[in-house]
Amino acid sequence: MKEILLSALACPKCHGQLQYDANNQQLICQADNLVYAIKDNIPVLLESEAKPFNQSQPVKD
Numbered sequence: 001m002k003e004i005l006l007s008a009l010a011c012p013k014c015h016g017q018l019q020y021d022a023n024n025q026q027l028i029c030q031a032d033n034l035v036y037a038i039k040d041n042i043p044v045l046l047e048s049e050a051k052p053f054n055q056s057q058p059v060k061d
């Protein structure tokens with residue numbers, strides 16, 4: 001996934017920028033502590049599909 005694409009992705013809840021977790025193929029909103037899955041290279045940006053972000057597993061750039 002390219003940065004130019006990531007820059008266009010925003011959290012559906014707070015409209016903040018999402019952090020791409022390449023290791024787990026997911027997008028993280030640190031403001032809401034929510035994780036959005038990426039299925040078949042398509043981010044599932046639905047608040048109802050988001051999962052709580054486990055802060056015990058910090059994401060590194």
Ligand SMILES: [Zn+2]
Nearest residue numbers: 011014029032
């Ligand atoms: Zn958010």
